[in-house]
Amino acid sequence: MIAIQNINKRFKKLQALDNINAEFNKGQVISLIGPNGSGKTTLIKSILGLVRPDNGLITFNSVPVTEDVAYRSNIGYMPQIGRYPDNMKIGQLFSMIKNLRNTAKVLDEELYFKFKLDTLLDKSMRALSGGTRQKVSAALAFLFDPEVLILDEPTAGLDPLSSEILKEKILVEKEKNKLILITSHVLTDLEEITTDVMYLQDGKEIFFKSMAELQEQTGEEKLSKIIAHMMKNGLHKKEVSYLKIAT
Amino acid sequence: MLKISKYVLYDIIKNRVMIGYTAFLFIVSISMFQMEENSSKAMLSLLNIVLIVVPLISMIFSTIHWYNSYEFIELMLTQPISRKKVILSEYTGISSSLVTAFLIGVGIPVCIYNFNDTGVSLLLIGSLLTLIFTSLAFLASVKSKDKARGIGAALLLWFYFALIYDGLVLLILFAFSDYPLEKITLVLSSLNPVDLGRIFIMLNMDISALMGYTGAMYKDFLGSSSGMIYTLGILIIWMLVPLTIAIRSFNKKDL
Amino acid sequence: MKRILIILLLLSFYASQARTIIVGKNHIVTSLRKAVALAASKDTILLEKGLYKEGNIIINKPLYLIGEGEPILDGDNRYEILTVSTNGAIIKGIKFQNAGYSSTLDFAAIGVIDAQNIIIENNSFSNTFFAIHFANSSEALIAGNTIVGTFKSEQTSGNGIHLWKCNNIVVENNNIQGHRDGIYFEFVTNSIIQQNNSHNNIRYGLHFMFSNNDAYLENTFNNNGAGVAVMYSHHVLMQKNVFENNWGGSAYGLLLKEISDGTIVQNQFVQNTAGIVMESTNRIDVQLNSYRGNGYALRIQASCNENTVHHNNFQGNTFDVATNGTLMLNEFYNNYWDKYEGYDMNKDIIGDVPYHPVSMYSMVIEQNPNAVILLRSFMVSLLDKAEKAIPSLTPENMTDNKPLMKPLAL
Numbered sequence: 001m002i003a004i005q006n007i008n009k010r011f012k013k014l015q016a017l018d019n020i021n022a023e024f025n026k027g028q029v030i031s032l033i034g035p036n037g038s039g040k041t042t043l044i045k046s047i048l049g050l051v052r053p054d055n056g057l058i059t060f061n062s063v064p065v066t067e068d069v070a071y072r073s074n075i076g077y078m079p080q081i082g083r084y085p086d087n088m089k090i091g092q093l094f095s096m097i098k099n100l101r102n103t104a105k106v107l108d109e110e111l112y113f114k115f116k117l118d119t120l121l122d123k124s125m126r127a128l129s130g131g132t133r134q135k136v137s138a139a140l141a142f143l144f145d146p147e148v149l150i151l152d153e154p155t156a157g158l159d160p161l162s163s164e165i166l167k168e169k170i171l172v173e174k175e176k177n178k179l180i181l182i183t184s185h186v187l188t189d190l191e192e193i194t195t196d197v198m199y200l201q202d203g204k205e206i207f208f209k210s211m212a213e214l215q216e217q218t219g220e221e222k223l224s225k226i227i228a229h230m231m232k233n234g235l236h237k238k239e240v241s242y243l244k245i246a247t
Numbered sequence: 248m249l250k251i252s253k254y255v256l257y258d259i260i261k262n263r264v265m266i267g268y269t270a271f272l273f274i275v276s277i278s279m280f281q282m283e284e285n286s287s288k289a290m291l292s293l294l295n296i297v298l299i300v301v302p303l304i305s306m307i308f309s310t311i312h313w314y315n316s317y318e319f320i321e322l323m324l325t326q327p328i329s330r331k332k333v334i335l336s337e338y339t340g341i342s343s344s345l346v347t348a349f350l351i352g353v354g355i356p357v358c359i360y361n362f363n364d365t366g367v368s369l370l371l372i373g374s375l376l377t378l379i380f381t382s383l384a385f386l387a388s389v390k391s392k393d394k395a396r397g398i399g400a401a402l403l404l405w406f407y408f409a410l411i412y413d414g415l416v417l418l419i420l421f422a423f424s425d426y427p428l429e430k431i432t433l434v435l436s437s438l439n440p441v442d443l444g445r446i447f448i449m450l451n452m453d454i455s456a457l458m459g460y461t462g463a464m465y466k467d468f469l470g471s472s473s474g475m476i477y478t479l480g481i482l483i484i485w486m487l488v489p490l491t492i493a494i495r496s497f498n499k500k501d502l
Numbered sequence: 503m504k505r506i507l508i509i510l511l512l513l514s515f516y517a518s519q520a521r522t523i524i525v526g527k528n529h530i531v532t533s534l535r536k537a538v539a540l541a542a543s544k545d546t547i548l549l550e551k552g553l554y555k556e557g558n559i560i561i562n563k564p565l566y567l568i569g570e571g572e573p574i575l576d577g578d579n580r581y582e583i584l585t586v587s588t589n590g591a592i593i594k595g596i597k598f599q600n601a602g603y604s605s606t607l608d609f610a611a612i613g614v615i616d617a618q619n620i621i622i623e624n625n626s627f628s629n630t631f632f633a634i635h636f637a638n639s640s641e642a643l644i645a646g647n648t649i650v651g652t653f654k655s656e657q658t659s660g661n662g663i664h665l666w667k668c669n670n671i672v673v674e675n676n677n678i679q680g681h682r683d684g685i686y687f688e689f690v691t692n693s694i695i696q697q698n699n700s701h702n703n704i705r706y707g708l709h710f711m712f713s714n715n716d717a718y719l720e721n722t723f724n725n726n727g728a729g730v731a732v733m734y735s736h737h738v739l740m741q742k743n744v745f746e747n748n749w750g751g752s753a754y755g756l757l758l759k760e761i762s763d764g765t766i767v768q769n770q771f772v773q774n775t776a777g778i779v780m781e782s783t784n785r786i787d788v789q790l791n792s793y794r795g796n797g798y799a800l801r802i803q804a805s806c807n808e809n810t811v812h813h814n815n816f817q818g819n820t821f822d823v824a825t826n827g828t829l830m831l832n833e834f835y836n837n838y839w840d841k842y843e844g845y846d847m848n849k850d851i852i853g854d855v856p857y858h859p860v861s862m863y864s865m866v867i868e869q870n871p872n873a874v875i876l877l878r879s880f881m882v883s884l885l886d887k888a889e890k891a892i893p894s895l896t897p898e899n900m901t902d903n904k905p906l907m908k909p910l911a912l
Contacts, residue, residue, distance in 0.1 A: 083318035
């Protein structure tokens with residue numbers, strides 16, 4: 001569905017993305033993992049067209065993303081830090097986005113109601129806590145029932161209860177055979193849902209494998225253990241040689 | 248696009264600066280007409296408002312608004328909306344509200360007290376300068392990294408067009424006073440929208456002086472109907488070019 | 503005026519004793535030429551309505567030529583129509599058209615040579631090279647004539663009312679347009695020009711040279727190519743005239759060149775490129791005039807001395823006073839300047855700070871004409887403000903030390 005070919009991005013001195021290649025398909029739940037500044041968010045933003053890669057190509061359903069913005073109607077994006085017009089109220093924000101999208105699709109307002117946003121319609125965006133902001137972001141991302149969900153640190157700042165609601169929702173969407181892209185530092189969050197793992201470091205793609213493959217390779221069950229194993233034991237020979245070529 | 252502009256407008260109306268700007272222009276214009284016995288003197292003072300204050304406010308307001316609505320712009324760009332559409336909607340929203348503020352604040356008093364060629368040309372130039380300097384402000388904002396630099400760049404541009412440029416022209420006129428400079432002067436004034444606007448209004452105001460001992464050539468060219476079309480054409484180019492560059496640069500920008 | 507009345511009285515006295523010859527299609531005499539030949543001194547010729555093309559007719563005896571129902575005398579574009587060389591002729595109510603053009607002779611509709619006691623009244627003139635041409639004559643009244651020239655170039659058109667070497671002439675109530683100069687005075691003394699309207703002439707509305715002790719009053723001069731020029735004369739009174747809309751590269755309301763001991767009072771200068779231009783002008787008293795919306799209200803060349811400018815209103819002019827030198831030997835006081843920004847603490851309606859009527863930028867333009875393009879820019883107003891604080895370019899002694907706070911009722 002989304003194909004990434006030879007993407008490079010440099011911010012002044014920092015190589016944010018270094019020759020990334022990947023293909024994401026329906027039914028996959030891909031966990032983007034890596035330390036801070038490893039390029040996760042840059043990769044997501046590149047897919048969304050918010051960051052323009054220096055070279056390479058990103059296609060959505062084989063159409064380059066730079067060609068037509070219409071593909072974004074198939075993507076629900078939940079940013080790491082949701083930033084919204086300060087002087088808008090929650091109700092206005094939702095009605096504006098609905099108005100702009102003007103879609104005939106049946107809206108998925110499950111999160112909207114579960115997070116009780118309907119009781120906060122008159123709250124100004126300026127006055128919102130980080131957690132409520134996240135709820136707004138999440139509700140917006142799922143609202144149009146998109147084929148692709150891109151969730152950047154979805155559970156950060158959410159209280160445990162809401163976090164649980166969100167995770168359940170992600171699982172439901174996974175069942176609908178959607179493509180879901182998640183970054184998170186909290187590996188346990190990703191545990192039950194991940195099908196594939198992409199590990200980034202210093203803008204380089206260290207590995208991109210299915211859970212099954214990783215479990216087999218490391219002999220570990222849990223994602224956190226798998227990652228720890230991979231870090232501790234160094235990378236598999238194959239990856240090492242790959243790294244050499246890459247650098 | 249109009250849909251987005253609507254939200255931009257809504258946002259601008261809410262933050263009250265625009266209402267303050269309208270009220271400021273209105274009070275200043277009315278009091279000028281009230282204080283001066285003859286309206287032509289009031290028009291002279293208004294000319295300064297149009298040439299100095301209107302560009303300044305247009306630039307500062309547009310720049311600040313741009314940075315303040317960065318979140319909004321980001322949000323729009325996660326939606327299936329192209330960047331060009333977003334920036335053009337912002338431009339339409341800001342410039343139309345600035346022009347409206349100008350036309351209410353200055354336009355109504357002018358229509359009441361001095362509705363003639365001079366008045367109409369003053370309103371026309373004021374509106375065009377608003378559009379031009381909003382466009383320049385967009386360029387400065389898109390090109391600058393942060394708010395402080397953006398506002399700094401906008402102020403510098405304003406300072407350049409309002410003051411420094413004329414100083415340079417005067418220097419050139421004196422440095423090369425032995426040469427025939429009429430055509431060059433004409434070109435030089437086309438390179439500054441404030442100058443061009445000023446001359447346009449002046450030709451409707453001080454015709455006698457301009458036509459006088461020296462300015463006959465300017466009057467003959469710029470005062471003719473083809474000259475007016477030339478002036479307005481150049482001013483429109485002044486609006487379009489920075490905006491186009493801003494759109495291009497915004498298209499390549501990382502958010 | 504008194505003199506004219508006496509003339510009129512005398513003429514009417516003579517007329518009662520004289521015959522009247524009627525000229526017209528249905529009368530015995532059908533041609534003016536014949537009538538003039540038949541007439542004796544002091545006879546009246548009554549010209550009835552009709553078109554008369556009779557070439558040049560010379561009036562060499564005192565006749566009263568009166569038109570009835572506007573008869574037309576046509577010069578066929580070849581002849582001077584009437585040549586008057588006698589004393590005591592009257593020409594009234596006739597329409598003159600198509601006087602001849604000559605590059606060497608000053609052909610006119612009415613040419614008056616070496617004559618006295620002439621009245622030319624209520625005639626109309628169209629397409630005449632010169633309309634009324636007086637040479638070496640005196641004691642005449644030229645009144646109520648309507649003169650419309652055909653717009654040609656400066657070289658090929660003559661003057662509306664042309665007076666050369668005359669004295670005691672009254673030019674009154676005429677409407678003149680489309681000539682080279684509306685009214686032309688050369689070596690004319692003790693004469694009055696009043697209540698005329700001279701407009702849309704190619705060169706000057708009034709051209710006035712070597713003519714002393716004259717007055718022109720209550721005339722209107724507008725839209726003339728170069729305005730009004732008064733040159734090489736002394737003791738001229740200019741009162742209650744209106745000079746307006748004289749625009750152009752070298753146009754002015756009033757040009758004074760080598761004029762001395764004159765008075766300019768109660769005139770209106772409106773929307774001229776320059777209201778008054780003074781060159782080598784001495785001892786002129788300029789007072790109670792109103793200057794509105796001119797490019798320059800006054801341009802005083804450094805060659806002018808001892809002129810006084812007082813009790814005038816300066817309103818809405820781009821520049822109030824301009825000069826080309828730094829030395830000023832003329833006096834300004836008690837004028838109202840709308841650009842004056844001083845205060846009046848003691849409430850005597852006289853500003854407490856002197857006003858500098860010469861703006862710095864007018865001096866800049868004087869040196870560098872192209873700089874006019876920067877007029878009214880922010881930078882220029884800053885320069886002017888700076889100059890007011892520390893004068894360096896403008897003549898220091900060029901001030902009105904007692905400017906009025908309020909405009910005079912003029």
